[in-house]
Amino acid sequence: GSLPWGVKVAVSLVGLSGSKEKGLQYLNEATNSTDEIGVDAKVVLMLFLRRERRYDEALKIARGLIPRYPQNLLFAVEEGNLLRASGHNPDAAAVYRRIWQAGREGQYPGLHYELAALGLGDLLRNQKDYQDAAAAYELVSEAPQPDREYLQKANLGAGEMYDVLKKRDLAVRKYQAVLATNAESPPAQIARKHMKEAYRDN
Structure with missing residues (x-):
């Protein structure tokens, strides 16, 4: 399915030059959520960490x-x-x-x-x-x-x-x-x- 809005924002932040750490910080915070947003954030964060x-x-x-x-x-x-x-x-x-x-x-x-x-x-x-x-x-x-x-x-x-x-x-x-x-x-x-x-x- 499509990613929740909050995770999309984090993804766009990570993709912008100079905002990578801010985006990763946002994703880290989002992973603490207990709902599906938290899971989506973990998946996205995992993929970005692998890329890095x-x-x-x-x-x-x-x-x-x-x-x-x-x-x-x-x-x-x-x-x-x-x-x-x-x-x-x-x-x-x-x-x-x-x-x-x-x-x-x-x-x-x-x-x-x-x-x-x-x-x-x-x-x-x-x-x-x-x-x-x-x-x-x-x-x-x-x-x-x-x-x-x-x-x-x-x-x-x-x-x-x-x-x-x-x-x-x-x-x-x-x-x-x-x-x-x-x-x-x-x-x-x-x-x-x-x-x-x-x-x-x-």
Whole structure:
């Protein structure tokens, strides 16, 4: 839904040069509200803190929201994203795995919890743990009715990992899956390129 008027004012203040701290102060005050305005303010403040790379402060807000909204997938994933952004990779991986398992057990009905598997794959890939990254990307297709965009990204990622691991047949199969989902998308263009020439990790 749309943000309440008070939060919109704070957002505009934060966006104006020279008024960032004033806007953040207003948002901080608004977070003390017990109604929905307080929740909206916390979400906006969390996003701004992340943008400012004040990850620990943003993480504190996320962890305060998750117990109140246990079925909110985005809050849960944001915890993992913030941990990853702040360099706490093992903790981030644990969060992504926990979300995936909770999703399998029905905690996020109708939501695309496979986003956590995609995040896990990206994290492991950055750590050059290619085998486990491929396995994480493969999880995305196991979700019921996975988001097509997530599925394409995961299949492309898995294909690239298999190429790095010198498993060319598996890689090509994944690139074909990318094209089968949507042949006109940016990931499909990359997949076509990799089908002609194996991906190499620079």
